[in-house]
């Protein structure tokens with residue numbers, strides 16, 4: 001899965017196969033910009049601030065964050081040094097057009113030291129999972145060999161009905177542990193948004209998307225985006241074990257609502273009455289339960305001294 005996605009992101013325009021929240025509407029980046037500016041103030045307004053994003057795609061989210069905050073939070077904007085964690089050279093070139101002056105890194109470990117706000121929208125879902133299948137009294141691990149699924153006996157400490165599939169994302173766990181340790185040691189907060197579950201539930205969530213439609217994950221490997229649902233309960237457990245504060249997870253619908261999505265849509269509609277239907281449709285797509293509002297979750301990992309960040313207070 002890691003090699004397939006590396007090949008896919010290096011050679012394809014992923015946005016021909018799917019869209020993401022920042023690509024749907026400017027409101028997503030504007031609200032997250034406001035979130036970042038308030039969180040920076042809660043951190044004590046450190047200068048400089050490392051404003052990092054993992055897997056920025058076309059960098060539309062960061063572009064909107066910077067544009068919106070330049071007007072309403074100029075001190076925050078002036079403090080920001082933008083850093084992207086991106087492995088695809090093709091997407092780095094697109095990001096350089098959107099956000100000139102950013103710095104690029106292959107890995108979280110390469111970010112400079114210091115207080116940081118890190119954003120990650122639809123990043124963890126691209127990291128490679130392992131799958132275990134309940135067979136009889138034991139478990140088998142499902143691998144890919146010569147283009148097809150094969151199974152080998154494995155050891156899993158868990159009971160489940162016959163045929164159940166359990167997914168483990170070692171790459172995501174290792175990443176969360178490094179991120180949480182950094183936030184505890186150097187200060188800051190990370191906002192992670194993705195599709196996934198609030199609890200660690202069994203289920204086969206491996207999915208390939210080609211041209212906006214589900215596809216066979218083993219056909220033309222490297223030509224489709226492979227993803228799996230993020231286990232937000234595991235993310236929270238791993239970050240807490242490192243001493244980080246964990247805010248949420250909450251649904252994307254609730255989070256954006258608390259940040260003022262309705263007010264932003266109404267204000268944009270007042271200023272651009274001919275586009276009112278477009279803003280209403282985008283708001284519905286991001287926040288309605290049957291659209292992205294419930295499937296997508298949001299969690300904030302932070303230094304333990306940080307007060308409740310916006311969108312997570314009771």
Ligand SMILES: C[S@@+](CC[C@H](N)C(=O)[O-])C[C@H]1O[C@@H](n2cnc3c(N)ncnc32)[C@H](O)[C@@H]1O
Pocket residue numbers: 005009014020021022023054055056057058061085086087088091106120121122123126127
């Ligand atoms: C689904 S796209 C998300 C794009 C963007 N965040 C958005 O909301 O539009 C996944 C992004 O993560 C990057 N990516 C995937 N695996 C990565 C890895 N292991 N390390 C760094 N970036 C990675 C891809 O190149 C791409 O930019």
